[in-house]
Amino acid sequence: MNEKNKTYNSEENEMEIPEVLKNVNKSSLFPVPEKYFDGLPSKIQERVFAKDQKSVRMRTFPGLVQKRILIPVVSMFFIVALFFIFNRDKGFNDEYQFTGINLEETMDQYPEFFEDMDEYTMIEVLITSSDNMDDPASAIWSDSSITNQEILDYFDEENIDVEYLYNL
Amino acid sequence: MIRGNESRNYGFNLLVRQYQERVYHLIRRMVIDHSDTDDLVQETFIKVWQNMESFRSDSKLFTWIYRIATNEALSFLNKKKRRFMLPLVDYDRVLESKLSDGHSFSGDEIQKKLFKALLTLPEKQRLVFQMKYFEELKYDEISEVLGTSVGALKASYHIAVKKIEENLKTD
Numbered sequence: 001m002n003e004k005n006k007t008y009n010s011e012e013n014e015m016e017i018p019e020v021l022k023n024v025n026k027s028s029l030f031p032v033p034e035k036y037f038d039g040l041p042s043k044i045q046e047r048v049f050a051k052d053q054k055s056v057r058m059r060t061f062p063g064l065v066q067k068r069i070l071i072p073v074v075s076m077f078f079i080v081a082l083f084f085i086f087n088r089d090k091g092f093n094d095e096y097q098f099t100g101i102n103l104e105e106t107m108d109q110y111p112e113f114f115e116d117m118d119e120y121t122m123i124e125v126l127i128t129s130s131d132n133m134d135d136p137a138s139a140i141w142s143d144s145s146i147t148n149q150e151i152l153d154y155f156d157e158e159n160i161d162v163e164y165l166y167n168l
Numbered sequence: 169m170i171r172g173n174e175s176r177n178y179g180f181n182l183l184v185r186q187y188q189e190r191v192y193h194l195i196r197r198m199v200i201d202h203s204d205t206d207d208l209v210q211e212t213f214i215k216v217w218q219n220m221e222s223f224r225s226d227s228k229l230f231t232w233i234y235r236i237a238t239n240e241a242l243s244f245l246n247k248k249k250r251r252f253m254l255p256l257v258d259y260d261r262v263l264e265s266k267l268s269d270g271h272s273f274s275g276d277e278i279q280k281k282l283f284k285a286l287l288t289l290p291e292k293q294r295l296v297f298q299m300k301y302f303e304e305l306k307y308d309e310i311s312e313v314l315g316t317s318v319g320a321l322k323a324s325y326h327i328a329v330k331k332i333e334e335n336l337k338t339d
Contacts, residue, residue: 018329018332020278021301021329021333026301029275030196030197030272030275031271031272032192037188037192040210041184041188044210045181045184048213
């Protein structure tokens with residue numbers, strides 16, 4: 001009787017092992033790749049480390065990771081961003097529309113309005129239509145359709161004293 | 169040592185080195201294929217690491233690790249069998265073919281017959297037989313691993329041996 005069978009019979013008074021099983025060699029039934037067990041601990045530790053890192057990242061922002069918080073926060077951000085973008089565009093358009101007024105085009109479009117208007121009244125209209133009431137000269141000159149020289153020539157032809165502008 | 173923070177990594181490495189071969193062969197006998205076994209062994213030790221805090225010192229470390237390993241192997245086989253629910257494909261047949269392919273199994277004819285006979289047993293009975301016959305564990309150790317009473321294990325092992333004996337004789 002070999003060592004293994006002794007274990008079976010003495011340990012817990014077990015059943016007799018059939019003869020056919022006694023003849024089976026129990027070792028080296030499954031081939032294992034060479035040096036497999038040398039690399040296994042480090043392979044396992046790499047995976048353990050990767051999982052630990054992932055769980056740390058998940059714990060760092062636990063509240064934000066939850067959809068019920070993240071979705072409203074992102075939605076609010078977009079609503080606020082859209083509000084600012086919309087209002088910024090609106091303001092830009094208003095400004096664009098104002099500065100886009102061309103004096104010559106306006107005079108052509110409404111000749112009856114301007115034909116009885118003397119030069120001083122026209123200057124006053126221009127100044128009062130401008131945002132920059134503190135600097136009337138720049139208000140007039142800000143119309144890009146008229147060059148500085150044209151204005152000076154115009155004043156000269158009409159014998160208008162430029163000093164008049166500063167006394168308005 | 170394994171539960172201390174500073175030496176945890178080192179201790180875990182030692183633990184893997186200590187038990188890797190036993191765990192590997194326990195799982196390999198169940199799933200036959202090396203790459204499946206490799207995955208399951210890694211999963212087993214990852215679970216050991218993750219649940220180290222819940223390990224109760226009153227039970228043996230190796231029986232606790234064996235319990236995790238057997239659960240991994242059993243749930244793997246159950247998943248595979250659910251996937252092979254088509255009547256034409258039987259996962260036991262897949263395992264049986266792996267015994268004959270020359271890559272997964274290097275045993276002689278008697279050993280091959282024994283493992284083919286083992287594949288006819290229910291998985292838990294197979295586990296009991298393997299732990300008793302190959303691992304030579306005591307019944308109370310197997311009882312701790314599988315959570316089954318010693319009496320039930322003795323009966324299960326007895327039935328398994330009889331089935332295998334008959335199977336080998338008929339071949």
